Amino acid sequence: MYRKLGIAIGFLVPPVLVPNVGDMDELAHHISVMFYITAGAATLIFILVLIMFQEKPDIPPSQAQVVMQNMAPQESSYRASVGRLLHNTPFVLLLITYGLNVGCFYAVSTLLNRMLINHYPGEEVNVGRIGLTIVIAGMVGSLICGIWLDKTKTYKQTTVAVYLLSFVGMVGYTFTLNLGHLWAVFITSAALGFFMTGYLPLGFEFAVELTYPESEGTSSGLLNCSAQVFGIIFTICQGKIIDYYGTLAGNIFLSVFLLLGTILTGMKNSSL
Incomplete structure (x- = not known):
């Protein structure tokens, strides 16, 4: 939740601190201030981590950690845990689908300014607000999806539904971007953020259920690694597609992979 809040601030503050000016020296000054x-905020956080954080909690935070502490050292090592996870077929399928979904989100977030300015020149501040809308809607989506999953335990059904709605949100965003109405982009962006970011906690919870008693830190780390790899690939590819074919083709490119992820999610084993 706090990471998403940081992303929201990252969308909102830079367009305010770095206005669209023609003077390169003034622009460089604004960028250096930002x-x-x-750097000051990151340094402060680093100092607080050194002072406040302990090496490990006094009480194991989960049942999985209790089990891991009772295992032989060679069995509880990080390498052994990763090896077992990569032989877990349902988890590998989740690893791919999670990377597809979150990778698409990273690509949209990274190229948001570029896509919107192509259709709405001079609207840098509103681009930041749209990015803020995506993240805030995603925070609400994460909260609601997490509560729903905790109450119902319907892991496969919920992840398939949210994944499908992420695809629908991406299609809606794709075909409203060039209509010339910023209010429509705000609405479709909010829907996209609600479902696409709402998928994040579902992926982590599903991974814990599929991989118990492996450490949640290992499965979560692999999911984040998958998301980063797909995010880099999608951002580069979509950027090139936008250069040659425009924003519509770039967003259709991401929509195809979200549809693929929806189909693969439906193939996961739901017997937990």
């Missing part, structure tokens, strides 16, 4: 603020 970087100094970022």
Whole structure:
């Protein structure tokens, strides 16, 4: 939740700190101020981590950690845990589908300014607000999806539904982007953020259920690694597609992979 809040601030603050000016020296000054603020905040967080964080909690945070502590050292090592997870077929399928979904989100977030400015020149501040809308809607989606999953335990059904709605949200965003109405983009962006970001906690919870008693940290780390790899690939590919064919083709490219992810999610084993 706090990470998403940081992303929201990242969408909102830079367009305010770095206005669209023609003077390169003034622009460089604004950018340097923003970087100094970022460096100061990161340094403060680093110092707080050194002072406040302990090496490990006094009480194991989960049943999985209790089991891992009672295992032989060679069995509880990180390498052994990763090896077992990569032989877990349902988890590998989740690893791919999670990477597809979150990778698409990273690509949309990274190229948001570029896509919107193509259709709405001079609207840099509103681009930041749209990015903020995506993240705030995603925070609400994460909260609601997490509560729903905790109450119902319907892991496969919920992940398939949210994945499908992420695809629908991406299609809606794709075909409203060039209509010339910013309010429509705000609405479709909110829907996209609600379902696409709402999928994040579902992926982590599903991974824990599929991989118990493996450490949640290992499965979560692999999911994040998958998301970063797909995010880099999608961002580069969509950027090239936008260069040659426009934003519509770039967003259709992502929509195809979200549809593929929806189909693969439906193939997961739901017997937990």
